[in-house]
Every structure is written in structure tokens, then in C-alpha cells.
Amino acid sequence: MDKHKPTNRIDKIDLENDYNKLNENPFPVEIFPKEIQEIIFEVSNVFKFNIDYLGAGILAAVSAAIGRSHQLEVKTGWLIKGNLFIIIVGRPGDAKTPALNFCINPINKQDNLYFSEYNKLMDEYEKGLEDKTENKDQLKKPCLKKILMNDYTPEALIQTLNHNKNGVCIVSDEFIGLLKNMNRYNNSGEEESLLTYWSGNTISKDRTSTRSIRITDPFVALIAGIQVGVLNSLAKGNKSSNGFIDRLLFVYPYKFEKIQWNNNSIDEIHLTNYNNIISNLINLKNDNHESVVKLKIEKKAHEYLNRWQNNNKTDDLFDYERSISVKLEDYVYRFALILQIMNSTIKNNENKSEVQLPAIKGGIKLYDYFFYNAMKVRDQLAPKNYLDNLTPLKKVILKDLPNKFSKKESIEIACKEINGKPRISKRSLHTLLKDEKLFIRVSQGEYEKVVKD
Structure with missing residues (x-):
């Protein structure tokens, strides 16, 4: 049989994508390489997790794995990191947490390895302190490496960023609880701190009792859940007016379906493949986390992006529409960077210096997906005296x-x-x-x- 002769074989992944598109505002799974698409559909079919949750969770996991190691140089001196602030919307029992746990599991495994190494170094350090013959001035207390953070104080987050130059990702089952917890320690307000982390601006902390800390290029990502019934909490305080809500990427499925229990099992090869992909992305960075790989946008891709952005705006129909659109246009750069690095790593090719047209188009599809969901959330928060x-x-x-x-x-x-x-x-x-x-x-x-x- 001529290997170059086209066949009539139907691609299963293409069929899954076609079925997914029957939903209103489906997560655009087709932006991912086929290897990732296959994992998403297989996990959804076996565990019945919502595809939106899986797609957004994997996007967040890839972002966290890359960290600040790769950045997009839009213009000279204008660097953009791929940190995302993702909020998963659902009802109790919609398996938001299990779906997210699957997505970040490879990073949890890496953090477990970091913790084991930290314990070994701490044992050696403490043994050295007890050894009367040891020169204690030469001992250096080890620091814990980690990528994910769950329960923390603002001070602990700053310390962790100081020890982990490639950045961290905050993971929380309940976003509102996270905000309340932050507000216990931060009199200036939880939104202001997160706005600083989102922008990637320099963080400087000065205390009279401890050494000052200055982090010039921080990377902080966020993925958290929120229940439909408490969405209105996001309208309280200044969150609706200071641009805080408009920086959140809402994952809000068109319809919620009860998780049906079954005896299906997943092929281990999919779990192995996904773990290897995330591990390879984590290992892209150097051990000292100091150097940053700068990518530029390929010329034709940049021209395409500029045309899209210039024609993206009409007069605003809603007060908040322009703010949402502007923030999401900024996110297109971040999306494209993540998609390019993911694709280059999976394909093991040499193109890790330019963001190409497919990544730009994928970023625009994500813009459309998240814009729709942002407007959906904002409509629910709108005043009733309409x-x-x-x-x-x-x-x-x-x-x-x-x-x-x-x-x-x-x-x-x-x-x-x-x-x-x-x-x-x-x-x-x-x-x-x-x-x-x-x-x-x-x-x-x-x-x-x-x-x-």
C-alpha cells in the first residue's frame, strides 16, 4: 500500500472535537497538540470530568511548569510572562477539584521530590549543628523548592518566591476563602496584592526586624474554584471597579451534568504521557532559575495579531466590556507563549525562539472563550435595577x-x-x-x- 496515498480513516480526536463544538462556547481543545487532546478526551470519557475543567486545568499546569523561564519579548524591553489567573465555576459535586487534581498531579509529584531532597538536606544541616567539630559558620540552612502553594501567609509567599526564582502557582479549592484568608494578613486588601502578582511587577518588602526582600521578576499564577452560588461575592468592595475581576479567566461550562459513576479504567499510557510532558516543561529551566529565554513573535504571526486586535473593537455595549476586552487582549500574548512552548517541547523541535501563527490563533480562540464567560459572570453581577x-x-x-x-x-x-x-x-x-x-x-x-x- 502506498504510504503517501490518502486514506478514508476517520481521526477519533477530530470526531471528539466536532462533538465538543456542539456545546455553546466550548473550551477550544483543538488549540492543544494532538497528544494533549487525546489525554483530555480520554480522561473526560473515563472519569466524566467536564472538558472545560480539564482544558483550563492543563493550561494552568503548563503555565506553572514553564514559570518565568520563558518570556515573550513583544518589543524591546517589553517582556510578558505566561502566568494565568484561572477561576473554575461550578456547583457542589461537579468534580472541579478532582479534575484540577488530575491536571496538577505531575507538578505535585515534582514538589514531593523537592520536599524529600529538602528533608535530606535539613537532616544533614541539623546534624552539622550538633557536631562539635563542625564549623557552624560554614553551614547554610537549606531552602524548600516548590511550585505549588495552597495554604500560606503573604509573608510566606514572598519568602517562597525569594527561594524559587522560577515562580509559584497558587492552588485553592475555594477562591472566596483564599481572598478572606489573605485579607486577615494584609490591611491594604487582598485584591491589591493579587493585582501586583498578576502584573509581574517588582515586589519589595522591608521590615525592621528582618532582612529586606526584593524580587524584580516575580512569577505568580493562580487557579481556584468558586461555586455558582457565591459568584455575587465578587461584586463586593472594589473588585468590580479596580479591574480585579477583569483579570480573572472564568471557566464557566455551558451546562453542568451530574457525574455518573462507572467502572471504566484509563490506559496507563495516557497518565505516563501527561506526566512526561509536564516534567519536560519543568525541566526546561536551568537549575539556578536565573536565566530567561526570550521569544519573539514571528513576523507574519505578529501582523496577523495586529490586524485582529485593530479590528477587535466596536463601541462598548456594556460599561465593563472594554475593560474585559483590554485585559484579555493582554492575555493573548500569554496564551500564545504557553501554547508555543508546549508544542515545541512535545514535538521536540528547535523552534523555541519564536511564537508562530498557530499559537497566536490558539491564543485568540482562548480570548473568545474567556470573553464569553467573563460577560456571563458580569451579567450575573449586574445591578437588578437594570x-x-x-x-x-x-x-x-x-x-x-x-x-x-x-x-x-x-x-x-x-x-x-x-x-x-x-x-x-x-x-x-x-x-x-x-x-x-x-x-x-x-x-x-x-x-x-x-x-x-
Whole structure:
């Protein structure tokens, strides 16, 4: 048989992707290399974990494994790290935690090795302190290496960052509990600390009783869970106005399904492959964690990205839409960096100096996915006295639409071009039509205003 002759064989992964796309706003699994896609679908089929949770969890695990070792140089002097702040939304019993545990398990294994080595060094150190013949001035107390942090104080986080130059990833089952815990120790507010970590700005801590610490290039990532019922807690304080919420990447599946128990078992090869992939990413960095590999964006990929960004904006339909869009545009760089390093490492090729077009396109798909979810969360946090809080553009579009209209008519009216650009995007219109405080869907593709003219 001619090996170059095309066959009619159907790719199982392609079928899984096609099925996944039947959901509304599915996690774009196709952005990953086939090796990762295969793992996601296999684990989902066996354990019945939500694909959104697995996709986002693996994205977070890869980000944490890379750390600050590889950064994207957008322009001279403008470096971007791949740290992500991911919030997984679900109900009790939706297996958020088990899905996340699977994703970060290879990193936990590495942290276990670090801890074993630390204990050995501590035993030697303590033995040296007890040895009367030992020159105690020459003894150096060992420091614990680690990548993941769960329960900590702000001071402990700073100390850990000081000892782990490649950075850390905060993991928490309950995001609201994490914020409350941080606020116990930080009078300036939990959001301000996390905003600093998100931006990667220099952290400087000065205390009269201890030595000062200065971390010039910190890497702090975050992945945490939150229950649907407490989402409104995110609207309290300054979180809605200081840009804090808009920096969070919400994983909010279209529908929640009860986990069905079964006797299925997973092929060990998938677990081995995933563990090897994450281990290889961790091992990309040098032992001293000091050097950083700088990647540039390939010319054609950069041109594609610029065209997308320049055409990405229409007039804002919601007060918070612009802030969400701007923060997520910044995230596209981070997504693309992560995807490029992941793909290069799995394929074991030499292209680890440039971010190429497939990674950029994957980053844009993630932008679309997380934008939809951010708008979904923001809609739930919106004031209930709704009509008085509409933006001017939203009021105009609401007035322009007839009392009864079809989806096609709404596109023609709301998305009409002004100065060569649509008044709003179809995506924004889709979100608007789902607002049950303004519209009722009377049948497929047919709508009616709640408050009629």
C-alpha cells in the first residue's frame, strides 16, 4: 500500500472535537497538540470530568511548569510572562477539584521530590549543628523548592518566591476563602496584592526586624474554584471597579451534568504521557532559575495579531466590556507563549525562539472563550435595577428594536455599520439577547421585548 496515498480513516480526536463544538462556547481543545487532546478526551470519557475543567486545568499546569523561564519579548524591553489567573465555576459535586487534581498531579509529584531532597538536606544541616567539630559558620540552612502553594501567609509567599526564582502557582479549592484568608494578613486588601502578582511587577518588602526582600521578576499564577452560588461575592468592595475581576479567566461550562459513576479504567499510557510532558516543561529551566529565554513573535504571526486586535473593537455595549476586552487582549500574548512552548517541547523541535501563527490563533480562540464567560459572570453581577443602569448605546439599540423581532432583524438593526464598522459585534448582540430582563425568546430565532414601547 502506498504510504503517501490518502486514506478514508476517520481521526477519533477530530470526531471528539466536532462533538465538543456542539456545546455553546466550548473550551477550544483543538488549540492543544494532538497528544494533549487525546489525554483530555480520554480522561473526560473515563472519569466524566467536564472538558472545560480539564482544558483550563492543563493550561494552568503548563503555565506553572514553564514559570518565568520563558518570556515573550513583544518589543524591546517589553517582556510578558505566561502566568494565568484561572477561576473554575461550578456547583457542589461537579468534580472541579478532582479534575484540577488530575491536571496538577505531575507538578505535585515534582514538589514531593523537592520536599524529600529538602528533608535530606535539613537532616544533614541539623546534624552539622550538633557536631562539635563542625564549623557552624560554614553551614547554610537549606531552602524548600516548590511550585505549588495552597495554604500560606503573604509573608510566606514572598519568602517562597525569594527561594524559587522560577515562580509559584497558587492552588485553592475555594477562591472566596483564599481572598478572606489573605485579607486577615494584609490591611491594604487582598485584591491589591493579587493585582501586583498578576502584573509581574517588582515586589519589595522591608521590615525592621528582618532582612529586606526584593524580587524584580516575580512569577505568580493562580487557579481556584468558586461555586455558582457565591459568584455575587465578587461584586463586593472594589473588585468590580479596580479591574480585579477583569483579570480573572472564568471557566464557566455551558451546562453542568451530574457525574455518573462507572467502572471504566484509563490506559496507563495516557497518565505516563501527561506526566512526561509536564516534567519536560519543568525541566526546561536551568537549575539556578536565573536565566530567561526570550521569544519573539514571528513576523507574519505578529501582523496577523495586529490586524485582529485593530479590528477587535466596536463601541462598548456594556460599561465593563472594554475593560474585559483590554485585559484579555493582554492575555493573548500569554496564551500564545504557553501554547508555543508546549508544542515545541512535545514535538521536540528547535523552534523555541519564536511564537508562530498557530499559537497566536490558539491564543485568540482562548480570548473568545474567556470573553464569553467573563460577560456571563458580569451579567450575573449586574445591578437588578437594570433599565436605569443601561449604557447609552444599549438604550439606543433597545429603542431601535421593535417589540417583536427575529434574530436576523436584530442583526440588521443592532449591528448596522457606522463609519464602516458595525455598531456592535454579533457576539455582543448574542449576549444582549440572552438578557432575560430585557428580552423573551418566544421561539427559535424569535424575540420579544420585556418592556414594550
